[in-house]
Structure formats: structure tokens, C-alpha cells
Amino acid sequence: MNKLRILLSVLVALVTFTPLSAQQNLWQAKGVTSPEVLDDGSVVVRLYAPEAKSVVLKCDFVSGGNVAMQRTDDGVWEYRSEPLASELYCYRFSIDGMADIVDPASSYVMRDVGSLMSYFIVAGERGDLYAPQGVKHGTLSRVWVPMSGHERRMVVYTPAGYERGKGKYPVLYLLHGMGGDEEAWVATGRVVEIMDNLIASGKAEPMIVVMTNGCSKHVAAPGYSEEGMFRPYMSGSMDGTFEAMFKDVVEWVDATYRTIAKPEKRAIAGLSMGGFHAMQISKHYPEMFDYVGLFSAAIFRGESGVEMYEKLEQRLLRQFEHEPKLYWIAIGSGDFLYDENVEYRELLDRLGCKYTYRESTGGHEWRNWRIYLCEFAQMLFKK
Amino acid sequence: MNKLRILLSVLVALVTFTPLSAQQNLWQAKGVTSPEVLDDGSVVVRLYAPEAKSVVLKCDFVSGGNVAMQRTDDGVWEYRSEPLASELYCYRFSIDGMADIVDPASSYVMRDVGSLMSYFIVAGERGDLYAPQGVKHGTLSRVWVPMSGHERRMVVYTPAGYERGKGKYPVLYLLHGMGGDEEAWVATGRVVEIMDNLIASGKAEPMIVVMTNGCSKHVAAPGYSEEGMFRPYMSGSMDGTFEAMFKDVVEWVDATYRTIAKPEKRAIAGLSMGGFHAMQISKHYPEMFDYVGLFSAAIFRGESGVEMYEKLEQRLLRQFEHEPKLYWIAIGSGDFLYDENVEYRELLDRLGCKYTYRESTGGHEWRNWRIYLCEFAQMLFKK
Numbered sequence: 001m002n003k004l005r006i007l008l009s010v011l012v013a014l015v016t017f018t019p020l021s022a023q024q025n026l027w028q029a030k031g032v033t034s035p036e037v038l039d040d041g042s043v044v045v046r047l048y049a050p051e052a053k054s055v056v057l058k059c060d061f062v063s064g065g066n067v068a069m070q071r072t073d074d075g076v077w078e079y080r081s082e083p084l085a086s087e088l089y090c091y092r093f094s095i096d097g098m099a100d101i102v103d104p105a106s107s108y109v110m111r112d113v114g115s116l117m118s119y120f121i122v123a124g125e126r127g128d129l130y131a132p133q134g135v136k137h138g139t140l141s142r143v144w145v146p147m148s149g150h151e152r153r154m155v156v157y158t159p160a161g162y163e164r165g166k167g168k169y170p171v172l173y174l175l176h177g178m179g180g181d182e183e184a185w186v187a188t189g190r191v192v193e194i195m196d197n198l199i200a201s202g203k204a205e206p207m208i209v210v211m212t213n214g215c216s217k218h219v220a221a222p223g224y225s226e227e228g229m230f231r232p233y234m235s236g237s238m239d240g241t242f243e244a245m246f247k248d249v250v251e252w253v254d255a256t257y258r259t260i261a262k263p264e265k266r267a268i269a270g271l272s273m274g275g276f277h278a279m280q281i282s283k284h285y286p287e288m289f290d291y292v293g294l295f296s297a298a299i300f301r302g303e304s305g306v307e308m309y310e311k312l313e314q315r316l317l318r319q320f321e322h323e324p325k326l327y328w329i330a331i332g333s334g335d336f337l338y339d340e341n342v343e344y345r346e347l348l349d350r351l352g353c354k355y356t357y358r359e360s361t362g363g364h365e366w367r368n369w370r371i372y373l374c375e376f377a378q379m380l381f382k383k
Numbered sequence: 384m385n386k387l388r389i390l391l392s393v394l395v396a397l398v399t400f401t402p403l404s405a406q407q408n409l410w411q412a413k414g415v416t417s418p419e420v421l422d423d424g425s426v427v428v429r430l431y432a433p434e435a436k437s438v439v440l441k442c443d444f445v446s447g448g449n450v451a452m453q454r455t456d457d458g459v460w461e462y463r464s465e466p467l468a469s470e471l472y473c474y475r476f477s478i479d480g481m482a483d484i485v486d487p488a489s490s491y492v493m494r495d496v497g498s499l500m501s502y503f504i505v506a507g508e509r510g511d512l513y514a515p516q517g518v519k520h521g522t523l524s525r526v527w528v529p530m531s532g533h534e535r536r537m538v539v540y541t542p543a544g545y546e547r548g549k550g551k552y553p554v555l556y557l558l559h560g561m562g563g564d565e566e567a568w569v570a571t572g573r574v575v576e577i578m579d580n581l582i583a584s585g586k587a588e589p590m591i592v593v594m595t596n597g598c599s600k601h602v603a604a605p606g607y608s609e610e611g612m613f614r615p616y617m618s619g620s621m622d623g624t625f626e627a628m629f630k631d632v633v634e635w636v637d638a639t640y641r642t643i644a645k646p647e648k649r650a651i652a653g654l655s656m657g658g659f660h661a662m663q664i665s666k667h668y669p670e671m672f673d674y675v676g677l678f679s680a681a682i683f684r685g686e687s688g689v690e691m692y693e694k695l696e697q698r699l700l701r702q703f704e705h706e707p708k709l710y711w712i713a714i715g716s717g718d719f720l721y722d723e724n725v726e727y728r729e730l731l732d733r734l735g736c737k738y739t740y741r742e743s744t745g746g747h748e749w750r751n752w753r754i755y756l757c758e759f760a761q762m763l764f765k766k
Binding site for chain 1: 414430431432433434435436458478479480481482483484485487488490491492494497498499503504514515516517519520522523524525526527534536543546547603605606607608609611612614615638639
């Protein structure tokens with residue numbers, strides 16, 4: 001016992017003082033506590049920067065997205081917020097013109113396209129949906145799937161009890177936006193926490209969620225394929241390739257998992273470019289999905305000359321002949337794609353295609369997409 | 384087509400200039416390229432810090448772990464290394480006394496305990512094992528497993544072809560060190576890349592790899608359980624609790640996956656505290672594992688009064704009666720646990736227990752643990 005204690009002390013001392021080369025700084029002593037979420041929902045963000053002349057907090061919890069931090073006597077810069085609504089919030093620092101600095105006192109970061117952001121959650125109605133609770137948890141798997149002859153990476157959520165059970169499940173296909181990848185809905189979209197919590201409380205049916213990589217130029221998120229550690233950028237895929245090979249995904253999922261392989265137990269939804277994809281795919285395979293969700297969708301007619309995008313009206317009519325159980329269009333009143341969505345709804349109205357419309361506040365942002373996922377998931381597979 | 388192009392331009396403009404609040408800075412323009420790995424294996428690290436007085440690069444690729452960066456005229460600080468051996472390297476910045484800053488120009492970070500580090504890979508013999516190649520990829524799943532009545536999070540690698548095949552596989556149980564968690568071997572240990580590459584080249588048998596959380600105080604890595612976003616710290620578990628409940632893991636794995644549930648197709652290995660666990664578990668269940676790997680193991684007799692740790696000699700003798708096919712002890716000549724490992728080998732010698740010893744250079748560090756995993760994996764399940 002004594003010997004163990006002595007060795008542990010040595011271990012602590014060693015890792016605290018050795019350079020990165022020896023220990024990767026496994027257990028460093030961080031100088032400050034940041035972020036600190038207080039009981040009233042306010043947050044204190046702190047940064048030790050003794051020589052800095054100006055520190056700006058860039059975040060999504062102050063109006064305008066910028067606020068100057070205040071220097072305290074001991075070289076720590078601080079910002080204290082008002083009490084915040086329950087939500088997941090992101091932030092970074094700009095220090096004397098040096099931008100994009102994540103909080104060195106926190107190891108909680110999420111990547112969105114090529115950006116890292118520090119984040120925290122204010123508990124309450126919404127934040128509790130985005131944080132793990134003491135409920136049964138599903139499984140999250142990264143798998144590789146043949147699509148048009150190439151193996152592509154995909155993320156799959158299976159609900160609690162899947163591994164050891166025998167039941168069959170409905171499937172939600174959930175697509176990311178431009179520049180995103182198969183990790184986006186997990187990291188920034190909080191899909192695991194949302195699904196675990198909604199299913200555990202009986203608000204959503206147990207379902208499988210499949211997240212593909214919708215950028216046909218890449219087979220996987222940055223760093224996960226032989227493409228190596230490329231710099232994530234705003235690459236997209238709106239040339240019909242991805243949509244055309246989506247059948248391979250559905251077939252693979254139905255052959256690999258215990259799914260209920262029927263349209264009434266299949267949903268497809270996506271954000272921004274993913275909403276465009278969901279619209280195109282559901283129209284291209286009109287008998288595949290009974291539930292469609294367009295979240296802040298980048299609704300265009302699509303590139304001309306691409307067969308997939310031709311004959312929009314006829315194909316929509318064909319899709320709606322099958323009377324989808326839910327065709328859900330959601331967008332924020334401040335979204336820069338608002339007008340395109342108005343136009344698209346006018347087209348659907350003209351064609352007599354029945355959809356449900358949900359308008360929120362806010363713009364083209366993850367905060368809305370998480371809300372839309374929560375709402376959409378609760379409407380699925382109940383009929 | 385024109386409309387699409389215009390809208391995409393708007394999108395780019397919008398996301399480049401809007402504050403974090405609207406867009407999470409999805410697609411920012413980074414000012415510099417960093418890190419840049421050149422063809423000769425040297426690296427250039429850059430940081431835009433126009434007002435800084437001193438920037439120190441903390442890294443594991445210069446001797447001593449620290450090097451001053453040089454300011455160039457345009458406010459960019461730079462360090463150019465010598466050609467480096469093929470390896471995975473980590474780094475951070477200290478800027479005017481502000482420590483632990485990851486590279487704001489890169490989104491490639493890994494977390495080790497409570498620390499984030501930027502990293503890059505220099506290609507070549509070793510680096511190629513740690514980077515994804517154009518080979519068939521296995522699946523990585525995060526699952527929850529009942530252990531002693533509590534659900535605990537675990538990470539499972541299944542080799543390429545598992546989902547759609549019918550074959551049964553051997554299993555390697557791989558344990559982390561103190562302060563680590565079930566994510567450690569994936570993030571810093573590069574287990575997915577290593578196993579994919581070794582299996583694809585025929586150097587390792589296709590196998591399942593199971594990574595548990597060996598800290599009995601936590602059920603999951605930071606941020607993945609109802610404990611919430613706690614600050615990762617050097618918490619350990621060397622009180623016998625974890626070892627005692629390990630049987631539940633093996634039973635669950637054998638019941639859930641297509642395993643070959645025999646000692647000759649089961650291995651257990653761990654680093655540091657995980658090596659201690661592997662030693663204790665394999666001794667406590669002497670007929671469970673035919674392959675044991677102790678990587679820089681924190682070999683102690685264990686706390687007195689814990690039944691699990693009593694009667695070391697008798698229990699080792701009982702374990703070695705079953706003649707494990709491989710009992711592999713690996714450590715670096717500079718490891719602070721070196722002497723304890725000498726002592727342990729002397730004990731095994733005295734008892735007549737046969738083991739294989741591998742001494743490397745270096746100390747108590749991930750670089751060694753990745754090497755040990757590569758070597759150990761190639762020796763498994765071949766007899």
C-alpha cells in the first residue's frame with residue numbers, strides 16, 4: 001500500500017513536470033476553470049493570458065456574436081454572461097488578432113467542417129435532450145459500405161437493446177450539409193443524446209439512424225480515409241451522384257441490420273444541402289420513404305443536364321401519388337434560404353402535394369437543426 | 384445552373400463573414416497552413432500571432448520538448464524541423480505564458496485524459512500503420528454493457544467483413560492507463576488504423592478488439608454519461624473492483640458477438656495501469672486468456688486487504704500451470720516503471736513462469752504503446 005502510494009505520487013509529479021515529449025502532458029494542471037456554468041444558467045468563461053492586450057469572446061450566446069473579455073488582476077480574462085436559456089452553446093477566443101482559439105482549459109470541443117469550437121450545455125428542457133442522461137443508451141457504429149463500387153464510411157445509431165434483442169426497427173436516414181460529413185450529426189447535431197433521450201422517455205419510437213457522407217468527392221470524413229488529413233473545406237455534392245447511389249445504402253442497411261424494410265418504416269431528412277439531397281432522393285425513389293424532412297433545405301432545381309434533377313414537377317407528382325405520411329419542411333425566419341423555401345412550397349401547393357410546414361425563429365444554424373431533429377423524430381413511424 | 388452558382392456564392396460569402404452566432408463559422412478562411420509535412424519528412428508549423436512577444440512550440444519531435452518559434456515579417460511564427468522519422472507527432476503552443484494552445488489552423492486534435500493536442504503523421508513504415516490506407520476497414524462501435532449491475536461504455540472494433548459474414552473471431556481486450564478511458568486506444572493509440580492495416584496485409588489475424596473503461600468511478604469517458612462534462616483527471620482504479628467485474632465483459636462479448644469463446648482465442652493487454660489490470664485479471668481468471676500483454680505495466684502487489692490482490696505467487700503459479708501461449712512484457716529503457724518491471728520479471732523467473740521480454744528505447748509514452756500494440760497483435764492467435 002505504501003509503495004503504491006509512493007509510486008502514484010512519483011507518477012503525478014512526473015507527468016506534471018515532464019515535457020510533452022515524454023508524457024504527452026497526460027495530466028496537466030490547468031490554471032483556470034472554464035467554462036463554468038452556474039446554477040442560474042449563466043456561464044463564466046475564463047482565459048489565462050497575462051500578456052494579452054485584448055481578448056474577444058466569439059460565441060453564440062451574446063447578441064452579435066462578439067464580446068470583449070475583462071482582464072482581472074492575476075492575468076485571467078473573464079466574461080460573465082446573463083442567465084442563458086437551456087441550450088448547447090459554442091465559443092472561441094480571438095486574442096490580439098489571433099483568431100479561432102479554443103478554450104485551453106477545456107477538452108470539450110466539437111468539429112464543424114474545418115472549425116473546432118469549445119462548447120458547454122446549460123441544463124433544462126432543451127439542454128437535457130442534448131446531454132447524456134441516466135437512461136439506456138444505444139450503440140453508435142462507424143461502418144464502411146459499398147456504394148457504386150467504392151467503400152464509403154457511414155455512422156449508424158442502433159437503439160438500446162438492439163444487440164441482444166431480436167426485434168426489427170424502422171430507419172431514419174439523416175443527411176448533413178455542405179462541407180459536412182458523416183460525423184456532423186453526431187458531433188454538432190447531438191444525435192446520440194437526442195435519440196437516447198427521446199426513445200427512453202417514449203417520445204420517439206426506437207429506430208435506427210443512418211448518417212452517410214453526402215460529398216461524393218470524399219469517401220469519409222477528414223482523416224478517416226486514405227485521402228489522409230486533408231483540410232476540411234466547403235466541398236459539396238449537388239451533381240446527382242450521391243443521390244443516385246443512395247439505393248445502395250438502403251439495400252446494405254436492410255441486408256445488414258434488422259430493419260423493417262417498408263416505406264412506412266423509412267424516413268429521410270437532411271439539413272441545408274442534405275435537405276436538397278433528401279428531396280431529390282425521395283423523389284428519385286418515390287416508393288422508398290414515407291417520411292421526408294427538409295431542414296433549412298437548399299432547395300434548387302439542381303444543375304441542368306443532370307438526369308436526376310430533370311422533370312421536377314412530374315416526379316414530385318409521382319412521389320406524392322404514394323401519399324407520404326409526412327413531408328415536413330422546416331426553416332428559420334432568418335434563414336438566407338427562406339425565399340427558396342417559400343418558392344418550393346408554392347410549387348408544392350400548385351401541384352397539390354401535401355406537406356407540413358414549420359417555421360422557427362433563427363437562421364441557418366445548428367441550433368435550429370437540433371430542434372428540427374427533436375421535433376421530426378417524435379413524429380416518425382407512429383401511424 | 385446560374386441560380387445554383389449564385390446561391391452558392393451567397394452561401395460562401397455569408398458563412399465567411401457572419402459571426403459565430405449565425406453559422407458556427409462553418410467555413411472560415413484560415414490565415415496560414417499548419418502543420419505542413421514536406422516530402423523529406425520535415426514539418427513546418429505556423430501560427431499567426433501578430434502581437435505575440437514569444438511563441439514556444441511544445442512537441443514530441445524536438446529534443447527536450449520545447450523550441451522557440453521564429454517570427455516572420457507578416458506576423459506569422461514558424462518552426463521548421465529537421466526531417467523526422469516516420470511517426471505520429473503531437474504539438475501545442477505556449478504564447479506569452481498562455482499554455483496548452485492547439486493549432487488554430489488545424490482541426491486534427493486528439494484528447495489524452497484532459498489534454499488536447501494537435502497532431503500530424505509523417506508517412507513511412509510506422510506512420511503508414513497509423514494512417515488510414517486504401518484497404519478494407521473494420522467497424523468501430525460504442526456500446527453499453529452491464530457490469531456488476533451498471534451499464535458501462537465500451538468501444539469495440541470488429542474486422543472488415545464482420546457484419547455481412549458468418550465467421551467467428553478471436554478477441555483482444557485492450558486496456559488503458561490511469562486517467563484514460565475507453566476512447567484512449569482509439570484516439571491516441573490508433574487502434575483502428577493499426578488493426579485495419581495489419582489485418583489487410585495478413586500480418587495479424589482478423590480479430591475483435593474490445594476497449595473497456597477501467598476506471599470504476601466512471602461508467603464512460605468524459606461527456607458520455609450522466610456525469611456530464613466533468614474535467615478529465617488522473618482518476619484511477621486499482622482497488623480490485625474493475626478486475627473483479629471483468630468476467631461480465633467477456634460473457635457479454637461472447638454472447639453478443641461471433642467470438643471463438645476459448646482461451647486460445649482470447650488475449651488481454653494494457654498499458655500502465657491497464658497492464659496492472661491485465662496482469663490481475665489474467666491471474667484472477669487463470670483459464671480465460673492464453674495471451675497476455677503488459678505494456679509499461681504499473682506492476683505493484685496492489686492494495687493490501689483487497690482479496691483480488693492477495694496470494695500473488697500462488698495465483699501466478701496457478702495461471703502458468705495452464706501455460707499461456709504468450710505472456711509478453713514490454714517496457715522502455717527510460718520508463719519510470721522500469722525497476723518495478725525488473726522486479727516482477729525476477730519474481731516470474733523465481734516461480735518458473737515463462738514470459739517473453741521486449742525492451743524498447745523511450746519512456747512511459749504513447750509512442751511506445753502504439754509500437755507494442757503493433758508487435759503484440761502480430762503474435763496473437765497464430766498457434
